[in-house]
Amino acid sequence: MTVDEKLTRNAFKPDEESHISLDEAVCRSRCTERYCVRVCPAALYAWSEEGDRMVVEHAGCLECGTCLVACSHGALAWRYPRGGRGVQYRYG
Amino acid sequence: MERFDAIVVGAGPAGTTAALVLARSGLRVALLERGAYPGAKNLMGGVLYTEVLASLVPDFRERGAPLERYVARRGLSILSAGAETALSFQTGAWDAPPHNHGYTVLRARFDRWYAGLAEEAGAELVCGVGVDRLLADGDGTTCGVAVRMPADASPAEGELRAPVVILADGVNSVLAEAAGLRPKPRPGHVALGIKETLALPRETIEDRFGLAGDQGVAWTYVGEATGGRRGAGFLYTNRDTLSVGLVVYAADLADSDVAPAELLDRFKEHPAVAPRLRDAEPLEYGAHLVPEGGYDRVPPLARDGLLLAGDAAGLVGASPRPQGSNYAMASGELAARAVLEAREAGDFSAAALSRYRDLLAESFVLKQLEHHRDWPGFVERNPHVFASWPAALTALVEAALRQDGREPQQREAELWDLFQRRVGVLPLATTAVQLRNALRILGYGKTDRLVEYLARNW
Numbered sequence: 400m401t402v403d404e405k406l407t408r409n410a411f412k413p414d415e416e417s418h419i420s421l422d423e424a425v426c427r428s429r430c431t432e433r434y435c436v437r438v439c440p441a442a443l444y445a446w447s448e449e450g451d452r453m454v455v456e457h458a459g460c461l462e463c464g465t466c467l468v469a470c471s472h473g474a475l476a477w478r479y480p481r482g483g484r485g486v487q488y489r490y491g
Numbered sequence: 492m493e494r495f496d497a498i499v500v501g502a503g504p505a506g507t508t509a510a511l512v513l514a515r516s517g518l519r520v521a522l523l524e525r526g527a528y529p530g531a532k533n534l535m536g537g538v539l540y541t542e543v544l545a546s547l548v549p550d551f552r553e554r555g556a557p558l559e560r561y562v563a564r565r566g567l568s569i570l571s572a573g574a575e576t577a578l579s580f581q582t583g584a585w586d587a588p589p590h591n592h593g594y595t596v597l598r599a600r601f602d603r604w605y606a607g608l609a610e611e612a613g614a615e616l617v618c619g620v621g622v623d624r625l626l627a628d629g630d631g632t633t634c635g636v637a638v639r640m641p642a643d644a645s646p647a648e649g650e651l652r653a654p655v656v657i658l659a660d661g662v663n664s665v666l667a668e669a670a671g672l673r674p675k676p677r678p679g680h681v682a683l684g685i686k687e688t689l690a691l692p693r694e695t696i697e698d699r700f701g702l703a704g705d706q707g708v709a710w711t712y713v714g715e716a717t718g719g720r721r722g723a724g725f726l727y728t729n730r731d732t733l734s735v736g737l738v739v740y741a742a743d744l745a746d747s748d749v750a751p752a753e754l755l756d757r758f759k760e761h762p763a764v765a766p767r768l769r770d771a772e773p774l775e776y777g778a779h780l781v782p783e784g785g786y787d788r789v790p791p792l793a794r795d796g797l798l799l800a801g802d803a804a805g806l807v808g809a810s811p812r813p814q815g816s817n818y819a820m821a822s823g824e825l826a827a828r829a830v831l832e833a834r835e836a837g838d839f840s841a842a843a844l845s846r847y848r849d850l851l852a853e854s855f856v857l858k859q860l861e862h863h864r865d866w867p868g869f870v871e872r873n874p875h876v877f878a879s880w881p882a883a884l885t886a887l888v889e890a891a892l893r894q895d896g897r898e899p900q901q902r903e904a905e906l907w908d909l910f911q912r913r914v915g916v917l918p919l920a921t922t923a924v925q926l927r928n929a930l931r932i933l934g935y936g937k938t939d940r941l942v943e944y945l946a947r948n949w
Contacts, residue, residue: 402752405687405776412527434678438744440685440751440778462532463778464663465683468676469745478665482641483527483619490688490732490775491534491598 402442406459414484417457418477419466425474426453434469461486495521495615495653497830498636500622500666502529502606503598504816505801506659508823509830510606510614511547516831521651522609523638524618525660530602531618532661534686534779536725536734538562538709539596540817543824545589548608552588557600559729560707561590564700568763570715570724571882574889575763579710586706595707595727595734597688598816619644622660625670625797626650632839633670633796655839657798657826659819662780664803672799673790678742679871680784682722685751686736687759689771693731699767700728714881716758718749721870721877724758726767733771735759738781738813740870751778785809786864792851793829793844800826806856810863811930818856825850862931865943869929873922883913 435444435453440463443456462485467477479485497513499506502524510522526532539558544551552558563586566579585591610616619641626635635652658666662681667673691699700708707728716724722739737755744751759768782788782805789806792799800806801819808814829847833839851857870876890906897905927933928943 400756400773402750405752405773408773408775409777432745434745437747437750438683438741440683442750442752461776461778463683463780465681465741465744465778465780467663468678468681468741468780478623479525479621482525482621482639485532486777487527487531488534488599488775488777491530491600491602491777 403459406441410487410489411458412484412487413458414480416481417455418480418485419455419457419460420476421453421455422474422476423452425472427451430472430474432471434471435466435475438465438469440465493521493649493651495519495651496834497521497655497657498523498651498653499614499657499659500636501659501661501801501803502526502609502616502618503533503602503659503661503801503819504605505803505819505823505826506657507602507606507609508543508547508820509657509659509800509827510616511609511612512824512827513830514609514613517613518834520614521653522606522614522616523620523622523636523651524606524616525621527619528603529606529616529618530599533598533602534684534777535598535816536684536686536727536736536738537596537598537816538593538727539601540814541589541592541594543817543820545592547820547824554608555604557604558594558596559732560595560702560705561585562593562595562709563590563702563706564708566708566710568710568712568716569881569884570712570761570763571885572715573762574885576885576888593709595709595729597729597732597734622666623648625656625666626652631795633794655796655798655830655833655844657800657823657830658803659800659823660803662782662802664799667790667799667803670794670797672794672797673805676780676782676784678745679740680782680788680867682738682740682781682783683744683751683778684736684738684781685755685778686734686776687755687773688729688775688777689733689735689768690774691731691733691771695770696728696731696733702728712758712764713877714885715761717743717877718747718754718757719878719881720744720747720754721874724764726764732774733768735764735768740783741780752776781813781815782807783809783867783870785867786857786860787867789857789860792848794841795844796839798826798829798844798847806851806860808859808863810859810866821854821856822851825854825856863929865929869925873925875918876922880914883909886913
């Protein structure tokens with residue numbers, strides 16, 4: 400089962416504004432590890448070769464915060480989706 | 492601008508307990524939750540241990556607490572790629588209330604019900620509000636919070652004031668970080684929990700796991716469950732769902748080429764696990780961090796006008812039997828008691844609120860954390876316990892049980908050889924001593940304490 404298939408079972412109330420912002424310059428030039436890609440349980444991070452930048456798809460975010468902890472370059476800024484938005488666990 | 496006697500940020504077990512206790516004492520308390528409802532952002536394995544709940548709400552069962560099943564059987568499986576060695580325990584003693592105080596729960600349901608109790612007691616629950624920052628007066632004393640209202644509300648922002656704020660905003664407590672109370676956690680000090688909730692008819696669950704009525708199972712898996720990474724897999728039975736997932740140290744995920752979701756799929760497909768999940772339909776996929784730092788990572792818990800409770804304070808019992816939601820409830824209750832005493836004295840300074848730390852130190856919360864303070868270090872220094880020893884154990888058991896016409900001496904020689912190659916006398920002995928010290932068992936005494944003290948303060 401792909402991550403996307405897993406995520407489609409979830410209830411989300413998307414926030415149009417992304418709550419995750421990346422320091423593109425740091426991702427491009429300083430970061431070689433790309434821990435965010437490895438740790439994200441929703442597989443939201445991907446390095447785009449053609450765009451030469453890190454791309455993050457905020458809409459499927461499970462709001463766990465692992466990317467924040469894993470990023471050793473401090474390139475991630477994160478605030479929770481606006482109140483009431485984002486993932487809505489029905490079971491938890 | 493609204494004025495309260497106390498503001499609690501986060502309607503999880505810690506925050507709701509704090510609000511409940513404060514509201515019962517007649518305070519005007521705001522309970523702020525960023526989710527659309529309490530529990531919308533919350534997730535655990537999970538078993539809730541109910542001693543604290545029972546002391547606060549003795550009739551929680553009669554009041555319809557959404558408990559799934561009581562834990563009638565516990566098990567531990569050691570997995571290699573294709574084999575399982577298991578231990579399980581069950582006793583009729585757990586079949587009668589209070590059922591050894593252990594129930595499986597689904598947090599979205601439980602937290603919503605529990606916050607309802609705080610509301611009934613008079614707490615003002617507001618959902619869908621994000622707390623942006625703490626408000627401070629001239630000398631830095633916290634005096635309220637700045638909130639973002641729900642997406643379509645007007646005005647979009649607001650301020651709430653109170654002489655004291657209890658932060659129970661969870662493991663990622665960005666507010667506690669912004670307040671300088673704790674650093675950003677390091678990947679070695681948190682674990683990622685990922686979990687699927689799967690639908691399975693009630694009768695199927697009971698037949699498959701051999702359960703009657705409200706009996707349930709809590710099963711832990713180590714070794715191949717996490718692909719040898721530090722952490723464990725879990726399987727819990729709920730009423731008509733299963734909770735299946737993994738808890739893995741973030742540091743090990745950062746070093747891993749296998750994505751967390753893929754790791755979970757591998758666990759679900761393991762020959763020891765797959766039959767237990769057969770025909771179960773995925774309902775939800777969630778993830779949440781777990782504080783694993785233990786006693787030595789507990790931050791300062793109070794400053795002028797501010798207290799930290801639950802996961803925000805790292806108050807999770809990192810141990811071989813990890814627990815958290817009951818610690819959260821206990822810390823919420825004690826934070827509330829400290830607030831009540833401070834209010835009595837008319838003093839919300841850090842010095843007055845430091846009473847909270849004393850109360851925690853007298854309670855099981857810090858006692859148990861302190862007792863297991865070396866567990867995180869043990870896990871850090873002994874990755875082989877998770878990585879290579881589980882498969883070594885199953886190989887030994889397999890060799891011991893194999894029917895192949897060997898003579899007894901040959902069998903024993905093979906076992907000894909296997910043991911020496913895959914475990915070794917010296918590694919086993921050093922790990923065993925470390926484990927004994929980390930768990931403070933087998934006659935751990937004054938000399939050990941002295942050695943430990945010296946090592947820590949070297």
